[in-house]
Amino acid sequence: MKLVGLPLAVFIIALVVPAGVVVALYTARLRRKPAVVAFGLLWRKVAERVSQTRKLGRLENPFGLILQLLAIALICFAAGHPRWVFQEQAPLTVALVMDNSGSMAARPGLRSRFDEARSRALSAVDRLADTDRIAVITTGGEVRLVRGFTTLKKSVREALNGLRVVDGPGQLADGVRRAVQLLAAQGEKADLRPLIYVVTDGQEELPPAAELPRGTRLQVELVGDSERLPNVGITAFEVNQRAAAPGRYEAFLEVRNLSSTTAKGQVRLALDGKLVEVRPFQLAAEGRFTQVFSDLAGSETSTMTAELTGLQLGRGQDTLPTDNTAYAVLRRPAINVRLVSEKSLYLPEVLRAQPRLRVTLLTPADFAQLAARAPQLSGVTIIEGSLPPRLPPGSYFLINPVPAAGGDQLFTRIGQVKNPAFTRFRSEHPVLRSVQLAEVAIAQSNTYRLGPGSTVLAGTQDEALLWAQEDRGRRVVGLAFAPSESNLPLRVAFPVLVYNTLTWLGETRVGATTLTPGKRFAIDVADATAARAVVRHPDGTERTLAAVGGTLQLVGDKVGLYLVRAAGDTRVAANLFSASESALGQRPVPPGWTSGGLSRTNSETWPFFVVLGILILLLEWQLYHRRVTQ
Amino acid sequence: LAIDLLEKDFLRKLEYLYLVAKEGFQGLLTAARLSKSFGSGLEFAEHREYIPGDDFRHIDWNVYLRIGKPMLKLYQKEEELFVYILVDASKSMDRGTPSKLDFAKKIAASLAYVGLANDDRVTVGSFTSQLGDSTNAAQGKGRLFDTLRFLGEMKGEGQTDMARALAAFLHKSRRKGLVILISDFFDPGGFQRALKQLHHAHYDFFTIQINEPEEIKPTIKGDLEIIDCESGEKLQTQVAATALQLYQEELERHYGELRNLCKSLREGHVAAVTDQPFEDVVLDVLRRGGLLR
Numbered sequence: 001m002k003l004v005g006l007p008l009a010v011f012i013i014a015l016v017v018p019a020g021v022v023v024a025l026y027t028a029r030l031r032r033k034p035a036v037v038a039f040g041l042l043w044r045k046v047a048e049r050v051s052q053t054r055k056l057g058r059l060e061n062p063f064g065l066i067l068q069l070l071a072i073a074l075i076c077f078a079a080g081h082p083r084w085v086f087q088e089q090a091p092l093t094v095a096l097v098m099d100n101s102g103s104m105a106a107r108p109g110l111r112s113r114f115d116e117a118r119s120r121a122l123s124a125v126d127r128l129a130d131t132d133r134i135a136v137i138t139t140g141g142e143v144r145l146v147r148g149f150t151t152l153k154k155s156v157r158e159a160l161n162g163l164r165v166v167d168g169p170g171q172l173a174d175g176v177r178r179a180v181q182l183l184a185a186q187g188e189k190a191d192l193r194p195l196i197y198v199v200t201d202g203q204e205e206l207p208p209a210a211e212l213p214r215g216t217r218l219q220v221e222l223v224g225d226s227e228r229l230p231n232v233g234i235t236a237f238e239v240n241q242r243a244a245a246p247g248r249y250e251a252f253l254e255v256r257n258l259s260s261t262t263a264k265g266q267v268r269l270a271l272d273g274k275l276v277e278v279r280p281f282q283l284a285a286e287g288r289f290t291q292v293f294s295d296l297a298g299s300e301t302s303t304m305t306a307e308l309t310g311l312q313l314g315r316g317q318d319t320l321p322t323d324n325t326a327y328a329v330l331r332r333p334a335i336n337v338r339l340v341s342e343k344s345l346y347l348p349e350v351l352r353a354q355p356r357l358r359v360t361l362l363t364p365a366d367f368a369q370l371a372a373r374a375p376q377l378s379g380v381t382i383i384e385g386s387l388p389p390r391l392p393p394g395s396y397f398l399i400n401p402v403p404a405a406g407g408d409q410l411f412t413r414i415g416q417v418k419n420p421a422f423t424r425f426r427s428e429h430p431v432l433r434s435v436q437l438a439e440v441a442i443a444q445s446n447t448y449r450l451g452p453g454s455t456v457l458a459g460t461q462d463e464a465l466l467w468a469q470e471d472r473g474r475r476v477v478g479l480a481f482a483p484s485e486s487n488l489p490l491r492v493a494f495p496v497l498v499y500n501t502l503t504w505l506g507e508t509r510v511g512a513t514t515l516t517p518g519k520r521f522a523i524d525v526a527d528a529t530a531a532r533a534v535v536r537h538p539d540g541t542e543r544t545l546a547a548v549g550g551t552l553q554l555v556g557d558k559v560g561l562y563l564v565r566a567a568g569d570t571r572v573a574a575n576l577f578s579a580s581e582s583a584l585g586q587r588p589v590p591p592g593w594t595s596g597g598l599s600r601t602n603s604e605t606w607p608f609f610v611v612l613g614i615l616i617l618l619l620e621w622q623l624y625h626r627r628v629t630q
Numbered sequence: 631l632a633i634d635l636l637e638k639d640f641l642r643k644l645e646y647l648y649l650v651a652k653e654g655f656q657g658l659l660t661a662a663r664l665s666k667s668f669g670s671g672l673e674f675a676e677h678r679e680y681i682p683g684d685d686f687r688h689i690d691w692n693v694y695l696r697i698g699k700p701m702l703k704l705y706q707k708e709e710e711l712f713v714y715i716l717v718d719a720s721k722s723m724d725r726g727t728p729s730k731l732d733f734a735k736k737i738a739a740s741l742a743y744v745g746l747a748n749d750d751r752v753t754v755g756s757f758t759s760q761l762g763d764s765t766n767a768a769q770g771k772g773r774l775f776d777t778l779r780f781l782g783e784m785k786g787e788g789q790t791d792m793a794r795a796l797a798a799f800l801h802k803s804r805r806k807g808l809v810i811l812i813s814d815f816f817d818p819g820g821f822q823r824a825l826k827q828l829h830h831a832h833y834d835f836f837t838i839q840i841n842e843p844e845e846i847k848p849t850i851k852g853d854l855e856i857i858d859c860e861s862g863e864k865l866q867t868q869v870a871a872t873a874l875q876l877y878q879e880e881l882e883r884h885y886g887e888l889r890n891l892c893k894s895l896r897e898g899h900v901a902a903v904t905d906q907p908f909e910d911v912v913l914d915v916l917r918r919g920g921l922l923r
Binding site for chain 2: 040042045
């Protein structure tokens with residue numbers, strides 16, 4: 001063994017002092033119990049005979065003393081922080097990926113899934129050696145590096161204890177990829193011993209081990225039950241101003257029963273805190289309840305709340321309260337859309353049907369000029385076909401895009417494929433909300449090699465047909481084929497897809513009213529010259545944020561209404577709206593991942609020695625009293 | 631009073647003991663108390679020729695018919711037996727529940743009653759390091775209550791010095807007789823000299839050794855300060871299994887010497903523990919014989 005915490009010489013000195021005290025006390029136990037006897041002479045003879053056989057008095061039979069010294073030695077040894085020699089091999093480099101997405105707030109018992117996950121993570125950190133390096137990444141809303149690699153366990157514990165659940169969708173796969181990047185940045189040391197340790201409820205899919213670097217240990221610890229937990233949640237709540245009747249609004253609400261039992265309850269709709277309407281519902285297992293509340297009177301400063309109450313789910317109870325309430329802000333300002341197309345057959349009609357959209361038509365040549373000189377583009381730009389060499393920072397919906405040769409490419413076109421079929425979807429993404437693409441027939445589509453920051457939203461097993469990408473200030477949704485080469489324009493999904501896309505792209509900036517918890521959200525404050533804005537969070541706390549160029553970056557982790565105060569009030573609603581987070585199940589662990597708690601062979605050994613020392617002391621105490629020392 | 635010797639139950643037991651003693655030990659009680667002088671007792675001794683002046687009521691007419699000479703039938707004269715019951719009233723006797731002293735008092739009372747009922751001259755006294763008070767030599771059952779009162783007022787205090795106390799007894803006593811010593815025989819100066827001087831003074835004696843259970847099988851353990859209850863001397867020692875075993879050996883050696891001495895002097899000895907019924911001890915004493923002659 002090797003002492004990590006105490007040099008051997010110090011250990012010996014530390015042992016000698018208490019050992020000397022113990023020996024002294026042992027030989028001079030002064031407190032004697034008085035015992036009155038009838039005939040002391042007999043006892044004196046006995047004592048003489050006993051002393052004749054014991055030349056060294058108490059030390060003659062020092063079993064108790066040996067036990068005491070052994071206990072002291074063990075406790076001193078424990079203070080020396082002993083380790084087995086083999087434990088002193090190369091330390092681990094652990095990327096701890098903590099899932100703190102909305103589903104982790106589920107509370108099947110007294111403790112939430114996240115509390116359990118944090119407890120497991122803290123326990124794992126305790127088991128790690130002091131020389132191991134640990135980084136903490138969270139995946140709720142956006143992937144965040146909470147603590148870079150450090151050997152300071154205390155710092156890691158503080159980071160873990162400071163984590164909260166983000167009431168938004170998780171990015172577990174991205175978190176793992178971030179962990180891979182972090183580990184790669186540590187270099188190619190032979191003794192790196194990389195380990196990605198994921199603590200999650202298993203609701204999100206882990207990336208296949210084949211996609212991850214070989215030689216990296218992949219460990220996932222699942223918290224919560226493998227059985228699906230009962231939950232009913234609001235998965236959509238949208239309020240629009242009626243085009244024909246200014247000042248009148250209509251609300252669309254979707255409630256889903258994500259349980260294996262029937263559910264019933266009621267929806268209470270409130271406008272500015274005042275109850276407007278109550279509608280009961282009863283849902284079969286996996287059932288869906290959609291309602292439209294029309295002709296609601298309100299103003300642009302009004303907020304609307306939909307709340308599920310009186311929920312009854314068979315024998316169980318609703319385990320995720322986060323999705324039981326949804327918030328909406330009535331103010332829905334227009335989105336400026338720039339359509340760049342030589343001759344678009346369907347899009348102009350689709351865009352005109354949406355009163356929120358203010359559409360400007362541009363030819364590719366005009367846009368190329370604009371793009372060449374503009375540092376940044378506001379609104380959303382739809383580009384069909386060829387892309388200009390430069391795309392300034394902004395939001396883009398790229399349809400059948402053909403990147404310019406030698407240009408600043410977000411992605412690369414590598415070929416074409418005939419009759420591709422949609423087989424995989426990321427249906428929880430806002431772009432695909434209420435969009436059914438499964439039966440879309442496509443004659444021909446481009447194939448691309450996607451650049452960094454890409455997320456495939458829909459596609460074949462091998463190719464991306466619809467993707468989202470964020471790279472260097474550009475937020476992009478790409479459609480790999482021309483609508484005219486498919487029957488998509490003839491399907492209901494097309495206008496919904498276009499509207500979802502433009503909303504998702506456009507609402508990230510000016511005039512946005514709904515944010516996704518955990519995601520960075522840019523808000524243009526009313527006064528562009530304001531340097532600061534005070535944001536009141538749903539829990540009532542107020543924080544001051546710096547506004548740059550009239551824009552401030554808000555990250556709200558909790559669902560609810562956020563109030564931004566800067567020369568006028570701006571309200572923003574935050575909702576979970578994620579069926580994948582609300583469906584409280586557990587996915588199987590993909591091959592290549594090891595399931596279970598983090599086991600570290602070089603766990604601490606000192607508690608063992610302390611416990612052993614205490615046990616020996618107890619034994620000595622017992623023996624002393626039972627007088628079996630002789 | 632530590633115990634009430636006048637209590638009805640106790641008196642009833644005394645009566646019972648007397649009856650048992652009378653029935654079971656009559657021979658012992660009457661046969662051996664013979665004087666060396668001849669007289670008008672009940673026990674036949676010999677015949678001698680009639681001399682004028684002799685009481686002709688003692689002429690054996692059967693012998694006269696056989697030999698034709700008046701022969702006088704002589705009986706051995708019965709003599710009063712002096713019984714001295716000496717109870718050790720030192721502090722060591724005042725230990726245990728019931729205390730050894732109380733137990734000794736009951737035995738003393740029982741033996742005194744048997745003696746008084748047999749018209750013996752019974753004296754009950756106490757001793758510690760010196761001879762204590764005693765009752766006057768009493769005779770007859772009517773003197774029982776005085777004896778019981780005396781025993782009831784006896785207290786355990788002081789140290790034991792049996793040799794000195796018995797020397798004083800010998801000096802004071804005018805008539806030889808039977809001395810019953812009731813004690814734990816925990817005498818730092820030893821009991822040997824005391825018993826030998828009794829023997830050499832031609833006194834018969836009977837030793838009744840009283841102990842409490844804790845003395846026979848002590849339960850004390852650990853690092854102890856052992857205090858002698860009489861002298862107050864202290865001894866610091868560790869008592870464990872070995873020490874307890876050695877104690878048993880020393881105790882056995884101590885009382886072995888007592889038994890052997892009594893045997894060699896042809897005197898009686900009985901050992902009793904306070905958790906026994908005292909009447910069993912008394913009967914045992916009587917049964918073993920040699921106590922009353």
